[in-house]
Amino acid sequence: xxxxxxxxxxxxxxxxxxxxAVRLLAGKYITFxxxxxxYGIEVLKVRELIRVMEITRVPGTKAFVRGVIxxxxxxxxxxxxxxxxxxxxVTVGDQTVIIVVQYEADGEELTMGILVDEVLEVSSIAAxxxxxxxxxxxxxxxxxxxxxxxxxxxxVVLLLDISGVLSAEEQxxxxxxxxxx
Amino acid sequence: MGDVDDAVLGVFLRExxxxxxxxxxxxLRLEAQPRDHVVISDxxxxxxxxxGGAGTAGLGPIADAAHRIEEVVLRxxxxxxxxxxxxxxxxxxxVDALEASLSDLTRGAAELPQVQxxxxxxxxxxxxxxxxAIASDARGPAGFVLGEYDHVRIKVLRQRxxxxxxxxxxxxxxxxxxxxxxxxxxRRLRRQAEIVATLPAEVDLEPLxxxxxxxxxxxxxSGSAVLEAALIAAGAEQVAIAAVDTQGxxxxxxxxxxxxxxxxxxxxxxxxxxxxxxxxxxxxxxxxAANVPEIACLSSRRARQxxxxxxxxxxxLQDAGLRLRMVPVRGLFQAMARTVRDLARKHGKEIRLIxxxxxxxxxxxxxxxxxxxxxxxxxNAVDHGIETPSERAAGGKGQxxxxxxAAYHQGGSIIVEVKDDGRGLDxxxxxxxxxxxxxIRDGATIRDADLLNLIFESGLSTSAEVTDxxxxxxxxxxxxxxxxxxxxxVSVASVATRGTSIKMVLPLTLAIIDGMLVGCGxxxxxIPTMAVVESIxxxxxxxxxxxxxxxxxxVRGSLLPLVSLSQLFQVExxxxxxxxxxxxxxxxxxxxxxxxxxxxxxxxQVVIKSxxxxxxxxxxxxGAAILPDGKVGLIVNVDEITVASAQDAAALPDAAQSxxxxxxxxxxxxxxxxxxxxxxx
Numbered sequence: 001x002x003x004x005x006x007x008x009x010x011x012x013x014x015x016x017x018x019x020x021a022v023r024l025l026a027g028k029y030i031t032f033x034x035x036x037x038x039y040g041i042e043v044l045k046v047r048e049l050i051r052v053m054e055i056t057r058v059p060g061t062k063a064f065v066r067g068v069i070x071x072x073x074x075x076x077x078x079x080x081x082x083x084x085x086x087x088x089x090v091t092v093g094d095q096t097v098i099i100v101v102q103y104e105a106d107g108e109e110l111t112m113g114i115l116v117d118e119v120l121e122v123s124s125i126a127a128x129x130x131x132x133x134x135x136x137x138x139x140x141x142x143x144x145x146x147x148x149x150x151x152x153x154x155x156v157v158l159l160l161d162i163s164g165v166l167s168a169e170e171q172x173x174x175x176x177x178x179x180x181x
Numbered sequence: 182m183g184d185v186d187d188a189v190l191g192v193f194l195r196e197x198x199x200x201x202x203x204x205x206x207x208x209l210r211l212e213a214q215p216r217d218h219v220v221i222s223d224x225x226x227x228x229x230x231x232x233g234g235a236g237t238a239g240l241g242p243i244a245d246a247a248h249r250i251e252e253v254v255l256r257x258x259x260x261x262x263x264x265x266x267x268x269x270x271x272x273x274x275x276v277d278a279l280e281a282s283l284s285d286l287t288r289g290a291a292e293l294p295q296v297q298x299x300x301x302x303x304x305x306x307x308x309x310x311x312x313x314a315i316a317s318d319a320r321g322p323a324g325f326v327l328g329e330y331d332h333v334r335i336k337v338l339r340q341r342x343x344x345x346x347x348x349x350x351x352x353x354x355x356x357x358x359x360x361x362x363x364x365x366x367x368r369r370l371r372r373q374a375e376i377v378a379t380l381p382a383e384v385d386l387e388p389l390x391x392x393x394x395x396x397x398x399x400x401x402x403s404g405s406a407v408l409e410a411a412l413i414a415a416g417a418e419q420v421a422i423a424a425v426d427t428q429g430x431x432x433x434x435x436x437x438x439x440x441x442x443x444x445x446x447x448x449x450x451x452x453x454x455x456x457x458x459x460x461x462x463x464x465x466x467x468x469x470a471a472n473v474p475e476i477a478c479l480s481s482r483r484a485r486q487x488x489x490x491x492x493x494x495x496x497x498l499q500d501a502g503l504r505l506r507m508v509p510v511r512g513l514f515q516a517m518a519r520t521v522r523d524l525a526r527k528h529g530k531e532i533r534l535i536x537x538x539x540x541x542x543x544x545x546x547x548x549x550x551x552x553x554x555x556x557x558x559x560x561n562a563v564d565h566g567i568e569t570p571s572e573r574a575a576g577g578k579g580q581x582x583x584x585x586x587a588a589y590h591q592g593g594s595i596i597v598e599v600k601d602d603g604r605g606l607d608x609x610x611x612x613x614x615x616x617x618x619x620x621i622r623d624g625a626t627i628r629d630a631d632l633l634n635l636i637f638e639s640g641l642s643t644s645a646e647v648t649d650x651x652x653x654x655x656x657x658x659x660x661x662x663x664x665x666x667x668x669x670x671v672s673v674a675s676v677a678t679r680g681t682s683i684k685m686v687l688p689l690t691l692a693i694i695d696g697m698l699v700g701c702g703x704x705x706x707x708i709p710t711m712a713v714v715e716s717i718x719x720x721x722x723x724x725x726x727x728x729x730x731x732x733x734x735x736v737r738g739s740l741l742p743l744v745s746l747s748q749l750f751q752v753e754x755x756x757x758x759x760x761x762x763x764x765x766x767x768x769x770x771x772x773x774x775x776x777x778x779x780x781x782x783x784x785x786q787v788v789i790k791s792x793x794x795x796x797x798x799x800x801x802x803x804g805a806a807i808l809p810d811g812k813v814g815l816i817v818n819v820d821e822i823t824v825a826s827a828q829d830a831a832a833l834p835d836a837a838q839s840x841x842x843x844x845x846x847x848x849x850x851x852x853x854x855x856x857x858x859x860x861x862x
Contacts, residue, residue: 054812056704056805056812056813056814056815057704058792058799058802058815059749059750059751059752059799059800059801059802059815060750060799060800060801060802061799067813068792068805068813068815069813070465070807070811070812070813072462072466073458073461073462073465073466073807074458074790075790075791075792075805075807075813
């Protein structure tokens with residue numbers, strides 16, 4: 001599973017492939033705020049936005065997993081990307097929103113809530129306004145979950161790879177939990 | 182087969198598999214009661230439908246094979262073929278071969294080598310029979326090959342008051358080719374009688390050239406003398422006419438009324454599950470609404486009545502929804518009947534299979550998951566439990582052994598039992614083997630039930646010696662694992678020389694459990710009620726610390742390890758000290774453990790949900806459920822906690838201990854090795 005992951009990501013890693021990969025990123029994004037940074041998630045992957053409800057903590061899980069919520073009878077996990085990115089946890093306030101995303105990982109449909117400080121808008125980002133993810137040097141900052149950097153309305157938007165929010169190893173655990181009961 | 186419409190093929194593959202399962206079941210019944218006409222008719226119909234289905238799907242070879250099976254069964258019905266074990270073996274083998282062919286097809290195979298073997302096997306039977314029929318005496322069984330429609334015609338003829346005659350005649354010796362002669366004769370005969378069937382069949386009169394003997398089954402108003410005269414006039418020699426016994430083999434008019442299959446629709450499982458999900462949401466939404474404070478305190482009587490009705494309907498809907506997934510255990514039992522038959526023949530044992538509770542319904546996935554355990558249990562019973570006929574006779578038992586499969590409800594669970602009247606378990610052999618494996622200490626006293634339960638240990642099951650000497654063992658650990666994975670239990674009872682019974686106690690459904698809602702700090706957890714033994718508010722003096730490490734609770738003289746749920750789940754502000762909280766005694770695979778909680782909040786039926794993906798491994802939790810207030814509660818995995826507690830005390834965080842806790846010296850000298858009696862539950 002790890003090697004497959006690497007293969008799919010390989011074209012983004014360098015050379016002429018980078019530009020192609022970046023071009024594919026063009027499209028509509030929901031932008032949101034984490035602390036003072038602006039991130040974007042592909043609209044097609046977003047199922048809905050919901051107000052924060054009481055989250056049930058699940059003991060024994062990774063720190064960035066805030067817990068689970070009841071999404072109309074379905075139990076879905078809610079992750080706090082600020083904890084994942086070491087930005088200090090999201091403090092729940094009036095503007096706090098859970099973005100419910102749905103995506104496929106290893107043939108398994110995953111639904112997950114992402115806790116964000118504030119949802120901003122839906123913006124179209126054209127290919128020419130997208131740059132490959134910056135390289136901060138080995139080991140400095142893990143940019144695996146950043147697909148690229150977009151510019152929209154004078155803002156810099158970090159385009160988030162939601163499946164990258166969970167590391168490959170975590171993904172594996174996910175599918176094991178999902179199938180193994 | 183390349184241009185077969187996939188959809189048609191899909192339908193056939195599904196329905197064909199069912200038809201074959203039906204054939205199997207019907208054959209088993211017929212073997213038990215070879216004269217049962219209702220069963221034979223069902224067999225004919227099923228084989229016929231299979232033939233039709235295969236034809237529609239463009240599977241000529243399978244249709245051919247099904248046709249041959251139908252032919253054989255027809256002869257069984259007419260009594261032109263003896264219903265002996267050779268025939269049944271061939272029929273069973275054919276059904277198996279067709280089943281294999283269907284699964285080949287499902288996998289996309291183009292060649293179906295098995296089918297040809299079916300055709301050949303059936304032809305062998307039919308070939309022998311053809312000769313036998315020709316040689317058979319005229320006053321023997323009616324001898325005609327009758328289809329479903331022919332039986333209807335016979336019935337109608339009888340109703341019209343005609344008498345049914347069997348006419349035998351031979352062509353004149355001068356006639357070189359009797360076929361045209363026979364056609365002409367039959368044409369004339371039709372003027373006076375209604376022909377139901379002929380032997381050889383009218384469509385293929387060729388065999389007449391060799392046999393020079395034609396038999397006709399017909400209904401007529403004319404007396405037999407008139408008919409005889411007419412036939413002789415038509416050029417027949419040696420005419421013999423006999424009335425066919427109206428209650429004879431060809432008669433199936435007096436069918437006993439039988440339960441008609443209820444109408445049914447086939448629905449894709451995903452749709453059912455989708456519906457169940459929605460019902461689940463409705464149930465939750467309803468209980469959330471009812472729990473909203475503004476609504477809960479409504480004083481209007483009418484509003485309360487309406488709410489009450491909504492509640493009731495929702496519950497009914499939930500029950501009805503769950504029943505959608507339920508299937509009777511009949512199919513499973515039928516499959517076992519076949520296993521028993523084959524094994525019994527293979528081992529030269531005489532075994533009668535009795536089933537009861539065939540209509541008891543279980544969740545579909547439960548049935549799927551107990552299929553393998555059932556096969557294990559039945560196989561064990563036949564292989565090891567039941568003696569050979571001579572051994573039985575020597576032991577003063579009837580030669581035929583009995584295996585009983587029973588399903589019944591008991592206190593919210595469903596029990597599926599496999600019972601044999603064989604030699605029973607050999608306790609000495611179990612003890613010896615368990616001793617060798619280190620499961621029990623030499624000379625240790627052990628309760629009989631615990632000793633018997635050792636057969637579910639994996640070490641014992643894989644050992645060939647024990648299997649040979651005491652019987653039992655192959656895969657019994659898997660049986661237990663499968664059943665316990667569904668929150669069920671297995672138990673065994675055995676009396677030497679009288680037999681063994683193994684019970685699987687299964688939950689009604691995997692989707693809903695009764696839970697005990699407990700509070701830990703500000704959090705709530707659900708403990709499956711099935712695992713709960715009791716809850717205790719312990720006196721401070723009943724809590725003892727062992728070796729300064731772990732807290733134990735003295736429950737009526739035996740020491741119970743304690744685990745603080747709040748500590749296990751790192752709950753802020755939860756009770757860590759047993760004497761300040763409540764102890765819920767739970768029983769899991771490993772052993773019993775006392776869970777320290779703050780309070781018991783409610784007993785609650787909850788719908789189990791997957792804990793949600795994206796969480797990684799949530800230790801000590803088995804799932805989640807939506808609580809009536811709409812929040813998510815987590816379900817405690819009792820087995821995991823007890824196993825961890827039993828395997829290694831250090832695997833669990835120690836229960837809280839005050840520094841001044843004095844080790845209860847002498848109370849327990851050694852906490853680690855535990856008596857096998859404690860390990861076994």
